[in-house]
Amino acid sequence: xxxxxxxxxxxxxxGSGGAPARGRSEPAPGAVLxxxxxxxxxxxxxxxxxxxWARPPAGMRTVRMPNGAMMSVRTVGLGWDWYPYGYRRxxxxxxxxxxxxxxxxxxxxxAVAEAYAGTVDDIAGAAxxxxxxxxxNHYPHGAKMGLHQDRDERxxxxxxxxxxGDTCLFRLGNTETRTRPWTDLxxxxxxxxxxxxxxxxxxxxxxxxxxGTADPALGLTGRLNITVRQSGL
Numbered sequence: 001x002x003x004x005x006x007x008x009x010x011x012x013x014x015g016s017g018g019a020p021a022r023g024r025s026e027p028a029p030g031a032v033l034x035x036x037x038x039x040x041x042x043x044x045x046x047x048x049x050x051x052x053w054a055r056p057p058a059g060m061r062t063v064r065m066p067n068g069a070m071m072s073v074r075t076v077g078l079g080w081d082w083y084p085y086g087y088r089r090x091x092x093x094x095x096x097x098x099x100x101x102x103x104x105x106x107x108x109x110x111a112v113a114e115a116y117a118g119t120v121d122d123i124a125g126a127a128x129x130x131x132x133x134x135x136x137n138h139y140p141h142g143a144k145m146g147l148h149q150d151r152d153e154r155x156x157x158x159x160x161x162x163x164x165g166d167t168c169l170f171r172l173g174n175t176e177t178r179t180r181p182w183t184d185l186x187x188x189x190x191x192x193x194x195x196x197x198x199x200x201x202x203x204x205x206x207x208x209x210x211x212g213t214a215d216p217a218l219g220l221t222g223r224l225n226i227t228v229r230q231s232g233l
């Protein structure tokens with residue numbers, strides 16, 4: 001398994017120390033960034049859960065794209081297994097996909113409520129958000145993800161993205177092309193990003209990660225990203 005399940009460690013995650021506070025922002029219509037939404041304990045619990053989800057059977061793997069290229073991230077699906085370009089109930093190793101955890105569903109619903117407080121009825125799929133699939137990606141040092149759209153779902157409900165570990169430069173583009181205009185966001189451990197409504201099908205990706213920016217107490221090498229979705233399947 002990559003990096004011994006992306007590192008190991010225990011202890012309490014330290015606070016932000018002297019780092020300047022970052023405020024909530026809306027980088028695009030329907031996209032909301034809430035810095036530090038996950039507290040230290042929540043981050044530790046999620047990292048531990050990701051280690052469990054990553055173990056075989058139906059564990060974390062490297063995905064081969066239709067053009068033969070291997071993705072630089074490693075991934076595991078919960079509820080449904082993602083493959084280019086669709087979902088299935090059986091993982092690449094032939095084992096049944098791990099169940100989508102109820103606690104992750106509750107967390108994602110809370111995230112949508114937090115992001116769209118007061119405007120939830122204005123965002124497609126937000127009011128009755130019922131997530132049933134999660135994709136957990138591990139970015140080892142040097143990994144990135146090209147600009148792409150999340151179009152494999154049969155629903156236009158928001159996507160919830162949770163960041164753990166190393167900081168990354170996340171590129172949020174437009175809905176028409178992989179070219180400009182785009183907005184580059186710094187996503188740190190504990191940050192919440194929700195995108196829905198007009199930005200639900202925007203091109204997006206990870207330009208790079210910043211090695212060594214994770215709190216050592218997480219015991220995490222690289223970056224973990226948990227994206228939660230409503231499949232509509």
